Amino acid sequence: MEAFHAGAFSCAGMMQAMGILNRILMAVFSIPGTAAPSGPPVLPADAVAAFVPSEGPGRMEVRTGPSADGRFKSVLTADVREPSENSWDLQVRAVSAGPVASGDVLHLSFWIRCTRSRDETAEGHAQFIFETAVAPWHKELEKDVAAGPEWRLVEAPFRVAHDYPAGKGSLCIRLGARSQTIEIAGVGLVNCGPKAAMDRLPRTKVSYRGMEDGAAWRKKALERIREHRMASLKVRVVDAGGKAVRKAKVRVRMVRHAYRWGSEVTLKYVVTRADTPDGRKFREWIPKLFNTGVEGGGFKWDAWEGQWSPEYTHENSMATVAWLREQGLDVRGHVLVWPSWRYLPRTLRALEKDPPALRKRVLDHIRELVGKTKGLIRQWDVINEPFDNHDLMDILGPEVMVDWFKEARAADPAAELFLNDYALLAGGGGDTAHRKHFDSTVRFLLDHGAPVDALGLQGHFGSMPTAPEDMLALLDRYAAHGLPLYVTEFDHMTEDEELQGRFFRDLLTVFFSHPSTAGFIMWGFWDGAHWKDNSPIFRRDWSLKPAGKAWMDLVLKEWWTDTTGVTGADGRLAVRGFLGRYEVAAGGRTVSVDLPRAGTEVEVRLR
Secondary structure (H helix, E strand, C coil): CCCCCCCCCCHHHHHHHHHHHHHHHHHHHCCCCCCCCCCCECCCCCHHHHCEECCCCCCEEEEEECCCCCCCCCEEEEEECCCCCCHHHCEEEEECCCCECCCCEEEEEEEEEEEEECCCCCCEEEEEEEEECCCCCCEEEEEEEEECCCCEEEEEEEECCCCECCCCEEEEEECCCCCEEEEEEEEEEEEEECCCCHHHCCCCCCCCCCCCCCCHHHHHHHHHHHHHCEEEEEEEEECCCCCECCCCEEEEEEEEECCEEEEEECHHHHHHCCCCHHHHHHHHHHHHHCCEEEECCCCCHHHHCCCCCCCCCHHHHHHHHHHHHHCCCEEEEEEEECCCHHHCCHHHHHHCCCHHHHHHHHHHHHHHHHHHCCCCCCEEEEEECCCCCCHHHHHHCCCHHHHHHHHHHHHCCCCEEEEEECCCCCCCCCCCHHHHHHHHHHHHHHHCCCCCCEEEECCEECCCCCCHHHHHHHHHHHHCCCCCEEEEEEEECCCCHHHHHHHHHHHHHHHHHCCCEEEEEECCCEHHHCCCCCCCCECCCCCECHHHHHHHHHHHHHCCCEEEEECCCCCEEEEEEECEEEEEEECCEEEEEEECCCCEEEEEECC
């Protein structure tokens, strides 16, 4: 970045400095060729103080004052304690002070951050609406905004279609859909007039640090991939008598990746709707794309107890597992204990005042479920999201988590056992209460002898992706526990498919490059069977998204080995390939071999 210092500038020097600053701002906000908005303000002078909440303290507390970091003199803080099904139930509104005419272009700008969130993405959410101050509520702008822990400037131009005399328009901020604490500052709404060019006004486009093609982290990541994900495979071709065969043509073909690439799999498209067009497409793609599958619903305890839809039966869940195994996939189980009353069978609540019976019931469930799937399910999420969900630990004590892991290990000694939680990668870098809790929980479990085999980092990302270098620092942090790391539930909630594709490509590269990671599992691959209708791979009509192309390019092409060569005079050929299982063919003979990190040698003996 170009630099300059304060001092005695000449006119030319000042112009040069302003040019530098302008280029910096445009790079940060990705707004090429923008002009500063000008015109009369629409809101009162102190817009932040003008906002009035929809109701008094209780479900949402609203206050104004300077920011704790001293950055802003006036900040609106909305603390949503009891979220509502309707976001508009909890909102703040500022009535216009200046007139607006039909056809005018307005420019909205504000700073926003979230200091508390229970969302999987670790983000807060607000909706900014410009509308009439009273019924019939004509709406000119409806902008959904995600907020992370760092202050973020948001700018949005829009054109109005109605007249709004002073006092008849309003800017409304809906906040009530989630339990969260949102801070908003520097609110500005400028009337740029009917002739303003909207494409020249500042508009926030989401990006992330390290997104550019030449970012320094990329070269280092590729070097780590070559170092940690590839090894030497030496082939020797001999005849029936053991004599070296020179100039033998050899094909070295990878058939299964050592890294676990996978997805959540919805049982209805495997079992109950298997013969529909979507079901056939769904089942066709799974073995082409993945080597690992997760039946994401049927093994949750309340579903297992029959509290979900009629499709979720023991038979259908087990049939899904059987089908995945028939396709050659490893199977993950989700989840043994999700320790909140919200996610437990309703009958369990009756044991709240009887801790011994409650403890036994949970252990019996683990024993039953893991025992029933012994040898079929390769990995189990033993505990899910303990930061937010701890009702059972509050009653039975934290030591009971150790017992749950030990019970699972006893029921199936071969299964890999996971601690799984969210908001560990999403929401930017740095330290958070959620991340501290995860670290302390891992240490507690290991210190008390819990057989934890791996750590699950869910990976639900919102509209503001975590920068690759911050992601690597977080992976280093969790790798310090000495356990393999997995993304267990990846998705990226954004309507910007280009951004989604770029971030997915970068996240896959970051994760695959880190030596402590062992797998990457997405929480659904097709919009038609995705919990948020926004999967990484396919749209509802099965057309490929940019993120899907990134998966195909990297996982199935760039990080896949299929090569040919000719042996030398000593009958040998050496190739460097990605870790995994191979078929090595020469002279009509084929030999299977696994390529580990240490490398391997294989002999092909011709008839």
